[in-house]
Amino acid sequence: MKRHAQVLLLVLTGVGLLHIALFTDLYLRYVKEGLRPLLIASGVLLTLLGLAAAVLDRRADAHARHTHGHDHATAPRVAWLLFLPALSLLVYAPPALGAYTAAHSGTKAVRQQKRFDPLPATSPVPLTLTDFTTRVQQDRTLSVRNRTVQLTGFASPAGQGGGWYLTRIIFTCCAADSQTVKVRVYGTEVPAPNTWLRVTGTWHARGTLGTRSAEAALDARALRPMAQPVNAFTDDLPLTPS
């Protein structure tokens, strides 16, 4: 790989990282929010490195050409592969993970929890999918009984058993370690996969509430489409873009 290609590659990779982490929120599709400062620093570093190489190595290049054949001006051919992520970041960023990934993964096991705080008195109560599942299957105080709750997520197909899944995909570090949380929704038409929805409803009574036999499922009263939240890949209550 010649010097010009190296300069181009360094600058493209750097600008690509800045594009997804600094100028837009695209990086949230791929990695955790906490990585943002590191991505910006990397983008700046690579861009500067590329510019430095463009300016400083011009003389060295000419010098190297008529003194000796081998020098730092060539990089190994495998480096061409770096153009794939660089250009992909800049012009054709792949979509966020969605219904396809959710349909191919099991449901994340919820953590054991002994104590549950009483739910606030508002109705409907906004809950995360994990919190809802945990309360349905482990809360001996039956806090969700007869309560109207509001859950958010995107729709994914449920296969057999009727209904569909309200789904969140959660990253620990990046999209490669994603885990899926699903709550089955009954009583409405099946929405198109990957549409983000706010669902209000009550627990779908199947099994004994507060034990493992209870199904994490909802009888929906209302569906409201919503924009994909900024923090789509955490299981927090949604932050909508302002």
Place this chain on the structure above:
Amino acid sequence: MPKTDDLVGVPGVEAQGGVAVAGVGALRRRRLSRPVAAAFALGAAAVVLTVTGVQWLDEPAVAAWRTVCLAITVQALPFLLLGTVLSGAINAFVPADLFTRALPRHPVLAVPVAGVAGAVLPGCECASVPVAHSLIRRGVTPAAAFAFLLSAPAINPVVLTATAVAFPNSPAMVAARLLASLATAAVMGWLWLWLGKDEWLRAGVRHTGHRHGHSRWSEFRLGFQHDFLHAGGFLVLGAMAAATFNVMVPRSVLDTFSGSPWLSVLFLAALAVLLAVCSEADAFVAASLTGFSPTARLAFLVVGPMVDLKLIALQAGTFGRAFAWRFSGATTVVAVLSSVLIGGALL
């Protein structure tokens, strides 16, 4: 929609990058100039894309593959940069005899000391490969550098804290991970002293330390640039392989292996190699594999930071293919054995 066509034409160039490389190589032998070869490759790529269209890039499976592949690359890039900056700095600024003086003179003793020293490099496994390489170039005995390479991503405070958070009810898991990783690193170092051959390592053809004619800073910058481009290419290769397994093997298949204690250990060890999850995140993945025994999950945590597809690609690029296969194979065996022994005792 001409606009869309414009947009999708560009990734075509990108998607055919590999072809461009091969094309350039083949054409150079026929003494064609590079610009002509590159133009030829780009033209071929454009033709292929016009014929096949770009719809397939947006098929759900392909799109998920692209997302996971890019995510692994983006996640690893800052750590790879950190590693190459450190390795470039070691090359250009650290006096050659510093490490040889700091480590015990006898290689058998230097191995465990270097293994414990791995605790000071905070980051995931991508950073440790270039650093280990620069240590060898600086005269550290390869056995000690390899012990460092293996232990650094597994026992640094960031990773151990993540493990403690992921397994809140079993502090023994943190201790077992620390001990099993250290043991594996030390055993692999000693194994290299006993059986390793220097000719498996690719000859160090590149710059070593400070040379005349360049300032230290420009030496640092050029070494850094070379190392980054080199390792980055292999990172992309490894990310592609890992993304392929990640998308093709559904997680629900995993539970079928959880019944047998022996099979489950081997299965999770293999899974750690194939999934290539970053060592800072793997504890959370292990915690989610609830159907498996603690020992099997320990094997996942010990093997993962030491051997995975992305690391094998990085090591093959840095130390040579002959080394990467032997070393990764032996490391997997040693890591599984040490997790079974230590997991059996502690968990």
